[in-house]
Amino acid sequence: MTGHQGTGIVVVFYRPDGECVRNANRLVGFGCCVVIDNTEEARSASELGLDDRIVYVPNGQNRGIATAINQGIERLIAAKCTTALLFDQDSDPSPELLTRLPRLLEVELRKGGRVAVIGPAYEDSRLGGVAPFVRFGCLKLRRIQPTGFEPIEVDFLITSGSCLNLAAWRDIGPMEDTLFIDFVDLEWCVRARSKGYAVLGAPTLRLVHALGGEPLRIFGRTYPSHSPVRHYYMFRNAVALVKRSYIPWSWKSTELVKFPVRLVLYALFMRPRGSHLHMAILGIWHGLTGRTGEL
Incomplete structure (x- = not known):
């Protein structure tokens, strides 16, 4: 064919x-x-x-x-x-x-x-x-x-x-x-x-298509899992996009609601917990301060 x-x-x-x-x-x-x-x-x-x-x-x-x-x-x-x-x-x-x-x-x-x-x-x-x-x-x-x-x-x-x-x-x-x-x-x-x-x-x-690593099952719900480095990019880029005027507020509102939920999930359920939480918080900080490109 x-x-x-x-x-x-x-x-x-x-x-x-x-x-x-x-x-x-x-x-x-x-x-x-x-x-x-x-x-x-x-x-x-x-x-x-x-x-x-x-x-x-x-x-x-x-x-x-x-x-x-x-x-x-x-x-x-x-x-x-x-x-x-x-x-x-x-x-x-x-x-x-x-x-x-x-x-x-x-x-x-x-x-x-x-x-x-x-x-x-x-x-x-x-x-x-x-x-x-x-x-x-x-x-x-x-x-x-x-x-x-x-x-x-x-x-x-x-x-x-x-x-x-x-x-x-x-x-x-x-x-x-x-x-x-x-x-x-x-x-x-x-x-x-x-x-x-x-x-x-x-x-x-x-x-x-397999999205991320082995999924995380919490309270009957399934969430995609990623490495700590991927969580860095996810949080950093989400923050970077929230700051942009052409990105619709409908998407921004969804992300802002998800932010604390994701942080709690990574802190409590992902292994190693400290690493996931550290990279997520670093990503948020770099997103706020305008750091881009490769970590």
Whole structure:
């Protein structure tokens, strides 16, 4: 099976294992495939076992998810691609998703829609199956079930599995390098919407995607878990975005409500507790004082 004309694919590596390489190799028949490798130790494509049709860019350092995506997209634009599918290294998209998502984007653009990005609903069995799409609401996110056949307007999509309209890339601008990792997708989607572009969820398509480490189960509820360093970026970038005028107050209110709850959860239930709490508080401090980039 071959991909849609004009489709390119960007996969971001960070210390990939054999399964990650196999996932990337499966993508070469679906479009121009670029792998950006943020692993600190640079290796060649042949050492990794990558298909020689893949454009491989070893950074030799962790430059963050935003920079890696920007690098990949610039290569796709140079190769005259019109759409870009983005994946994490552990994503294993179905052939249906790889072929249908760019076509859905094309259909919406032909209707005259100003669309920045379209993405599937993601499925994480550890967190209870198919996740709803999200719209911002006062003090609480509004969860939209992925039902029906028509694309659904949403406020943001996670990066992995999303399909970007590259004709809008220069107008919206690249992903924000200084955020490094967390909330990169949210900030870009909000910026796209502030410039009059739609962000669409495709309710008929699914991407199996593991969000974070082994989930935390507390009082019957399930929460994604991350490393202390990831919690640093989550808190720092959330604070940084709360300070920005173009970020809607509906999202800010939701985050401000979640802040104390998350701090209590990390302090009481995450191991090592001190490390998680320390990194979260450091993140808040750096967000308040304007520190960005890599920790």
